[in-house]
Amino acid sequence: MLDEKNYPMTYKEYEKRVIELLLEDCDERFRELMMEKVEAELEKEPNFIQMSYGYDCFDYDHPEIYGEVSKKTFEDEFLRQTPVANLRKIL
Numbered sequence: 001m002l003d004e005k006n007y008p009m010t011y012k013e014y015e016k017r018v019i020e021l022l023l024e025d026c027d028e029r030f031r032e033l034m035m036e037k038v039e040a041e042l043e044k045e046p047n048f049i050q051m052s053y054g055y056d057c058f059d060y061d062h063p064e065i066y067g068e069v070s071k072k073t074f075e076d077e078f079l080r081q082t083p084v085a086n087l088r089k090i091l
Helices: 011-023 028-044 048-061 068-072 076-090
Strands: none
Touching: 011 028, 011 048, 011 076, 028 048, 028 076, 048 068, 048 076
């Protein structure tokens, strides 16, 4: 298990932010529908966002591989590019 103290976000904060970013451009009615889909998908595949968190933690830990940009892994711009985009694809 990851030591969440080493990262800018805990898993729960990460999950919440990924979902917020997914829903940020939705009107209220569509937001409710999307949230139902997210909940259904996470019930079916409960580790989906957690796997993304693990990958992002790995990237964050290895600037020697990914460069200094790896320290930006938890910023909104990067969250939109991978975990949010992947979640949007499966919905």
